[in-house]
Amino acid sequence: MSDFDAIDSLLAAVGPEAELPSPQIRQELRERARLSKAQVARALGVSPSTVAAWESGRDPAGEIRTKYAYLLDGLAAKFATGTASATPSAVEPAVAPTPATTDTPPALPSSPMPEEPEEDGDDDEVEALAAPEPCVLCGHPAGQRVAGFVQHLAPADCRPATAGNPAAVPAPPAVKPVQATKPTAARTSPTTTRPPERSHGPARRAFQEPSGPGDLIGQAVKAALAEHHGDVEAATAVLLKRAIPDAMRLLDETRKGARYDVIAHPWIPDILKKQTSRGADQIWEARPKWTRHELPPGKHEVTALDINGAYLSALKTHLPLGQLEHSTGLPHDRRRAGVHLITPPAWEHEDVLPNPIGNRDEPGPLWVTEPTLRLLLRLSGPKYGLCAPPEIHESYTSGATENLLEKFRIALKDARDAAIAEGDEVTLEYVKAMYSKFVSTMGESNYNRELYRPDWMHIIRSQAFSNLWLKALKAHDEGLTVVRAMGTDELHVIGDWHRVFPEGRGVTEVKVKDTYTAGTDIDDSTGEEQE
Incomplete structure (x- = not known):
């Protein structure tokens, strides 16, 4: 009976979830009370982007849901009884300054209020x-x-x-x-x-904030090591489990004072939604998976190069800010970004370089991301002339910037560089998990409910693939023989690669992953190749 008792105790612990009003009512209640998303987030122990997600249709769960329902019920009750004026008066000076204070900057950091109007x-x-x-x-x-x-x-x-x-x-x-x-x-x-x-x-x-967001990374590592009494393995394991929420917290910190109003959960077109629960959407990321068919005669030493921080570098890419808007028959606008239905051009250099759109068996149009389209347009231009321009049929785009995640990227890069210099493997693994999991969970994921931007996920991944392709092109142009290009960080070459790529562990450097011999010997007497 102990098994049934255990099941009964589980059933007893499961109660009905607190009722929540519609997302529109949630936002209206908060705005009527003159409360910013930052204020609500602090009270509930979440981030402002989480509150924005709740007001866009996502629902919290568990204890947070109960607290959020309690807050909304309280606000509704205050407005119903006519006592709502007490709530806005507490924050009104920060939102609506009087004419006498129009030449005065907002309050100094001793009060949390200055950041709230920028959040909301x-x-x-x-x-x-x-x-x-x-x-x-x-x-x-x-x-x-x-x-x-x-x-x-x-x-x-x-x-x-x-x-x-x-x-x-x-x-x-x-x-x-x-x-x-x-x-x-x-x-x-x-x-x-x-x-x-x-x-x-x-x-x-x-x-240039003196106590920049990078401090969050160092503080988290110190706290984890202290909690586990210096046990590096245990502290690393805990930090890796926290990588996603910690990355979102770091993102929120780097977004303070930002001028862009980023939507965490915008409307998404069907092409960006999974076709089945375990399937994929319709976006082609152009992941390279290419191996050269024939090597030059003779045996060669091949060096497999590892590209450092591929996803970290790819955070610098053109990301759409707001909701994607549909268009047809328009030329490419470099001030916008998104996904595009194109007919890719024919690629006639497969013997020495991979196809920029990756390995694709089916002919005809396909949906590609901004980095892939920009790469094809660049290669079709007068500087390279390697292919014809792609034909753009329709697009989903929004106004874009290449610097949306720049402070976030710099904070992670600086922490990574410092960890390498100090031999701090705990911080290094923690930072790597933060940016890699940040990218992989911003789509349809149960692990990150604060940010739902599958368009960003595809664009960042494609930027990493595009960066690798451009390194292959650079190697080819510098006289190296490109043997293989795989994923985001694997490039195999024949030749003196040191004169082309700097060696090291920095994000602008490469390191050797492996060396091996490929090709065939040539019989001097017959001139024929031998195995």
Whole structure:
């Protein structure tokens, strides 16, 4: 009977889940109370992106669900009894400054309030410049700085500007999705609380916080080692299990002060959804899996090179910011990114280089990601002329930036570099798990419910594949014989690779994975090849 008793105890512990209102009601209750996602997240012990996910249709589970339901029930009760005014008054000064404070910057870090409008506001994501500066995308004057970089937001504005309107700020809907209406004070706060002189600071000031996000990595490692009394193996195991939530926390930390309003759970077209529970979606990532058919005559020493931090480097790629928008019959717009239905060009260099779209047996159109399309366009251009341009049939894209994850990438890279220099294998394995699992779980995964961006996952993976392909091209152009290209980090070559690639463990370096002999001997008397 002990087995049945155990089952009965499990059944007794399972109770009905707390009821939650619809996602729209959840957001309306929070906004009516003048509470930011950051405030709700701190109260519940989650990240702001998790709260955004709940308001986009995802549901929490377990104890967090009970707490969230309790909060929402409390807010609904306050509004029903007419006592809701107490809640907004506590935060109203940070959201709606009076005219007397319009020339004063937001409160200093002694209060958590300054970051909240940036977590929850729309217009506060864009900083207007006192004087136009060159756009990082097109080089022409732009009137706003975004994520520390001067640029236009709307694709139509990223072109030669007229002298009569050099500092026009484009409307954000082309980049960010339409969200629920927010209080008027929140919409006007960027122009009233940000002093003009701040725009004259360093363009990359957002990267210069003295207690940067990299501290989170070091603190986590120290805490794990202390908890396990210096047991390296036990501390590493614990850190690897925490890699996904810790990566999301690091991402949230690096997003503080950001000007982009990133959607964690946007609407996704069917092509990005799995066709079956265990199947795949319709996106082709162009993963290389290529081996040279014939080697030059003779026997050769082949070096298998390992490309360091492939996924970490691939975090620097053009990512769509908001909800993907469908288009047909339009040429490629470099200020947007997403997925594209193309007919790839014929590839006539299979004997010396892999096909840029990877191994594909079926002819005809296929859906590819932004990095794959950009690689094909680059190879079809006048510099290389290796193939014809791909034919673009339709696309799902959004306004994009290459620097969306840049602070996140730099924090991980710096921690990785320091760990290598100090021989700290615990931190090294922890950091590797953070960025690799971050990429692999942002699609349809049960391990990461805070970020659902399968488009990002495909794009980052494809960028890693594209980076490897370009290394193969560089090796070929420098006179090396490319023997094999596999996945994200495996490149086999014949020749003096040291003059082409620096050796080391850094993300811009390569290390030797293996060496072996390939090819056949030649009989000097007959001139024939021998095994």
